[in-house]
Amino acid sequence: MGKLGDMANKAKELAKGHPDQADKGVAGAERVADERTGNKYDAQTDKAADAVRRSYGSGGTTER
Known part of the structure; x- marks a missing residue:
C-alpha cells in the first residue's frame, strides 16, 4: 500500500x-x-460525515 x-x-x-x-x-x-x-x-456533507463515523465505529453523531 502507498503512503496515502x-x-x-x-x-x-x-x-x-x-x-x-x-x-x-x-x-x-x-x-x-x-x-x-x-x-x-449540506446533504452530501451529512452523508460523508456519517460514512466517516461508520468507518471508525462511532455510533453517535455530534451536533454542529
Whole structure:
C-alpha cells in the first residue's frame, strides 16, 4: 500500500481509539465545508460525515 493508504489506516486506528475526539474533528470539518459552500451541499456533507463515523465505529453523531 502507498503512503496515502498507510496514513489513512493510521488515522482510522487512531480514531477508533479516540472516537469522541474524532467525532469532534468530523463535525468541525463538516461545519467548515458547509460554511464555505453556503450549505449548498449540506446533504452530501451529512452523508460523508456519517460514512466517516461508520468507518471508525462511532455510533453517535455530534451536533454542529
